[in-house]
Amino acid sequence: MKLSERKKKILTAVVEEHIRTAEPVSSKAIQKAADLDCSSATIRNELSELGKMGYLEQPHTSAGRVPTPLGYRTYVNELMVRQKLSIEETERLNRDLDEKLNVLEPMVSDIGQFASSVVNYPILTLEAQPPCTISRFDLIYLSAHSFIIVLLLSNSQVKTKLVKLPVSVGQEMITKLSSVFNANFTDIDESEITPLKISSMERAVGDTMGILSVVASYAIEVLSEEKHMKACVSGANKLLSQPEYQDPEKARELISFLSENACGDLLPQQQMAPGENIKVLIGPENVAKELKDSSVILASYDAGQNMKGLIGVVGPTRMDYSGITAKLRLIASELSRRLGGPASLPSGLDNKLILKGDIDGQKT
Amino acid sequence: MKLSERKKKILTAVVEEHIRTAEPVSSKAIQKAADLDCSSATIRNELSELGKMGYLEQPHTSAGRVPTPLGYRTYVNELMVRQKLSIEETERLNRDLDEKLNVLEPMVSDIGQFASSVVNYPILTLEAQPPCTISRFDLIYLSAHSFIIVLLLSNSQVKTKLVKLPVSVGQEMITKLSSVFNANFTDIDESEITPLKISSMERAVGDTMGILSVVASYAIEVLSEEKHMKACVSGANKLLSQPEYQDPEKARELISFLSENACGDLLPQQQMAPGENIKVLIGPENVAKELKDSSVILASYDAGQNMKGLIGVVGPTRMDYSGITAKLRLIASELSRRLGGPASLPSGLDNKLILKGDIDGQKT
DNA sequence: TATTAGCACTCAGAGGCATAGAGTGCTAAT
């Protein structure tokens, strides 16, 4: 069933007024907002029909209208004008992003924090992870009881681990192991590092102390960790200033859902339609029941080499879809531009300093 | 002015009942709670006096009593029985901590998360940072245009950076630089890496391309970053389930204060009295005005080599000081035991696998 | 036929008021 032009105009007005005010929208308010040449009575008739058609609903009989998920969906798909950011806004956003992206090889969590302060909603991020192999092994001999493993990954990350040994080992052995690894374990998938292969190599090198297998299991660990996409939530507390989350219990539920589960479970399942790079999930369209009353706007960015990352906004169904989509699109496209492959290194860095290793935990 | 035994008993009962119920405490409730051999009228007289003395106050004339900050302070300093955790509780806590501490070289944020789930309040952590130097340099030659810097720090962390060069460089030069750095830049403070020293070394080695200075500035960067203590907040949303933070605006204020400022500003200023390792800040005793209605319990832990870290709980002034103090003390002492110097490595690791490098951002 | 003015109707929310009950403070008795 197609909507008449006027119905479209009215639906648009309802959605946008409601987004602005967070209140049910009355026929008079619409008359003011949309410049329609008709009386509030006419609008009321239309509203009533839009109600029957499922686009709008009323909190109670004598209240104004509020969009249903279908109403929002129609607005997002057909009615909403893709808001253009003003030149100043774009420039400002770009400048701020510059700071975040140029200063450091961007940490997703930092980008999330930034984006959250821009849109004033919580941000979900899912870090792009390329298919990844080890390009090079280095074992640095420190002492008879310790050495460092340095792995250069195909995605230009460097991973290290300090290994302490209960037995002593000579420099030559470490050097020998190093070249054995480089000869046999580079550019292969995690699954190809088999116990069989390891033990046959141990015999070949004459390693009876399990040093080789320590290195190999670290390699496996690193590779499998790289497969796992890293997700994170920033600015969850932003929700608390929205009127729909005034009930602290509701807010708490959603916030803990976001900080506990969403990251891992929610994002990775989201597939973008090919060719699309933005996706809006309205209310019940979300799988997670905790998000049934909220909307999520996701944008994918391209970090080169087939790596796709996601950045998303969570908010009430009454969200500024148009404005936020515009901002998110800009942020995602800047991310793509600046992360898209080694060809486009952040300009401030003179192509020199690219990666820095940081030590953190050790999972066994 | 000393409190009579009975007044002490009554004050204790008021504090503990209020902590339990979050409501003003009536004379009858006290009669039940503390096993006092007197009538509620007598208790009312005492309450009235305690009120005049500044330990208690009434929300309104015909309501029960609520402790003032002085009341809480007295409770914490003199009245509270240092709660002992039950054997089961201790064991459970220890087992759970085991998992967190044995599995990985503990990340403060993980410990914070864990502690937050134990006490059900937000947790602040301030990572112990030792005075730190670089123990060893390694430069790994990759190609004419790239190499990896690997720094082994005196605190056993490993830091790496992948460097790409706009000019070409030979393997020998990298090797030479490596030994020069080891000879001149190990075990010294950041401040001793001067431009003068760098340029004189550049001449000595014959480095005209500024490679040496790239490595040196990375060294400086790493050292200065290590000096900076890392703070973090976990589980801030836990506040929302507490009755005193039902007003979402108040909650929001405190939560954003915690996640934005507290980390950096609040914790580092806190000095423990020598010999003490736990500290309770009640309501207005907090410097930050955002915390005037909240309390903070801080415990310091000792990570060996003069490194002190902090772990703290934030909650309403009505907090289970006794129980939380006990839990926090246990957590902090376990942290100390397990991080206290290289002598006490987590047992599950067989002394083998200790550190893992992770790549993240690059600051210039 | 589509629009509109007008009016009756509905309902949430605010304000006023009485009531209940929890708790105190005081007094007089013990």
Add this chain to the structure above:
DNA sequence: ATTAGCACTCTATGCCTCTGAGTGCTAATA
């Protein structure tokens, strides 16, 4: 010094009314 008893205070609750925003419907109008 303690306590029973009672008057008093004050909040919280429920109930009522009133108001006003907003609708839905009807009948008049273009």
